[in-house]
């Protein structure tokens with residue numbers, strides 16, 4: 001009896017009324033799923049206001065160097081930088097994890113998006129303002145940028161171009177792919193390697209007064225290793241000679257002309273853009289306009305995207321369309337510098353003078369550091 005009932009129920013044919021209800025339910029369900037994917041996809045193609053996540057993560061990352069996801073660190077100039085950049089990578093990788101999630105969703109709908117090798121790279125300089133520039137540019141809808149520093153051309157070159165491409169976010173036709181790794185500018189092997197990838201790569205360098213840059217570099221190292229010797233003693237080869245120690249990376253990076261000459265063996269001057277780190281703070285919209293022009297993009301990021309925060313002393317980002325609070329970079333950007341003996345500062349100024357003059361001559365631009 002039970003057996004025949006089961007058989008009967010298996011062969012029950014739903015009435016037309018039930019069929020209609022099922023049909024409508026299926027349509028509603030598909031529409032609902034489609035709308036959710038649309039919303040997520042739309043969000044990921046909006047200008048990327050990653051500041052919030054960078055900001056939060058920076059607070060956590062300060063003084064903590066765990067979690068570098070981009071391979072073993074190796075700095076060709078000075079080991080201390082390994083420690084420095086790992087902290088940055090950690091905070092930036094978290095911002096990227098979010099971007100990656102967004103990418104997965106948006107590409108679900110847009111099959112035409114693909115990962116591309118970067119057509120433009122911010123190659124330096126360390127402590128010049130590279131993070132600020134990249135975050136400003138990420139507001140542009142035609143730019144897709146990886147937040148973490150890939151260090152492909154200096155530390156991870158043996159992993160191959162496919163490894164590098166995989167790190168990039170997906171981009172649609174007409175969008176530019178970018179990355180920033182400030183150590184590229186001073187690493188001997190990098191110009192030829194980028195040239196081998198593509199001789200058309202656009203190169204952006206954020207430069208800043210080399211003396212302030214050196215102090216900023218030292219401040220970052222000291223925040224991780226409080227016991228290092230004083231800036232004054234590291235500046236000189238030894239106390240008695242009074243000779244500047246050009247082997248110290250904090251000093252060496254600021255000899256911009258010397259490094260530029262290496263790049264010019266591979267790339268014409270017109271393929272490099274030098275952004276003033278000072279103007280990036282005093283007139284961010286002006287500097288970003290130059291960068292957008294250089295990249296051949298519409299001037300989308302403008303004055304209305306910046307808000308100067310007097311407490312922080314730096315411009316922060318805002319989205320004019322949303323009435324949201326401006327987002328500033330975290331506390332690892334814009335640190336208070338220690339007071340340095342003015343005599344040592346002057347010695348460094350004198351040391352950099354010929355390098356600066358040569359740099360102004362090569363770039364055709366006086367950055368006003370002297």
Ligand SMILES: Nc1ncnc2c1ncn2[C@@H]1O[C@H](COP(=O)(O)OS(=O)(=O)O)[C@@H](OP(=O)(O)O)[C@H]1O
Nearest residue numbers: 126127128129130131132216314315329333334335
């Ligand atoms: N908008 C904004 N907010 C905060 N900080 C800003 C900004 N614009 C430029 N800067 C300057 O950027 C300096 C850090 O440079 P980088 O991002 O190139 O550093 S790093 O090489 O990636 O570690 C950082 O250096 P310090 O002031 O020495 O911390 C800042 O002076």
